[in-house]
Amino acid sequence: MDTARQSTHVVQLTKIALCIAxxxxxxxxxxxxxxxSVVLTAQTLVVNVVALILTPVQSACAVGLYILLGIFGLPVFAGATSGIGRIIGPTGGFIVGFLVAAPVISAIKGKRIQWLRYCLVTIAVGIPIIDFFGTAFMCWFQKMGILEAVIAAVLPFLLGxxxxxxxxxxxxxxLNKVLNPYRGERS
Known part of the structure; x- marks a missing residue:
């Protein structure tokens, strides 16, 4: 492998590691x-940033590795918690939603760096994906109806x-302009 290619791989791995952090x-x-029972966190913001600055595969890797860190005991979930119980529980659907939403957002964000497009994709695609999984898990684990779960887990957080x-x-x-200075208007 030539030096330029190695350098590119190091940069990409570093971006993924920073996103996990x-x-x-x-x-x-x-x-x-x-x-x-849903906690207000900055995770939704960061999941969207990850999706907007990484490729679909990279964003899936970053979110997937983050989830694995939590499953294997590092206190990286909301409230400094960890374990498989956080995934297989009432609020675990939001974490699963992060894993689905990040690569989907990344795939459809487009090549041009455009604020309005980024807003539309994260709001119209990202939020519904995350909330779908969050609501489904709330319904299943809390034995709630759909409307009750939406009122408890989605509506209070929608504006935020x-x-x-x-x-x-x-x-x-x-970040795209800083991390990709030689790629112009591409991400």
């Missing part, structure tokens, strides 16, 4: 709410999720 840190920014998507879109633009 950001995902871990984002779960520590957690605010429990008295009316729901939209704001996080707007911020993530801005950060995605800034």
């Amino acid at each position: 950001l995902l871990c840190v984002s779960s520590y920014i957690a605010i429990p709410l008295p009316f729901t 999720d939209i704001i996080k998507c707007v911020v993530a879109s801005y950060l995605g633009i800034v």
Whole structure:
């Protein structure tokens, strides 16, 4: 393997590792709410940033490895928790949703770095994917109806999720320009 190719691989692996670290840190920014078992975190923001700055495969790897770290005992889930019980539980659907949403967002974000497109993709695609899995797990594990789960796990967070998507879109633009300075308007 030539030096330029090795350098590219090192850069890509470093980006993935930094994204995993950001995902871990984002779960520590957690605010429990008295009316729901869902905790308000910065994870949605970071998952969207990861999707906007990495390729679909890279974003799936970053989120997947983050989840594995938590499953194997590192306290990287909301509230400094870990273990398979966090995935196979009422709020685990949101974490599963991160794994599905990140590569999907990354795949359809387009090649051009555009704030409006990033906002639309994260809001219209990312939020529904994450909320679908979150709602499904809440229904299953809490024995809730769909409407009850949506009221408990989606509606209270919707405005905040939209704001996080707007911020993530801005950060995605800034980071793409910094991380890919020689690729112009491409990510």
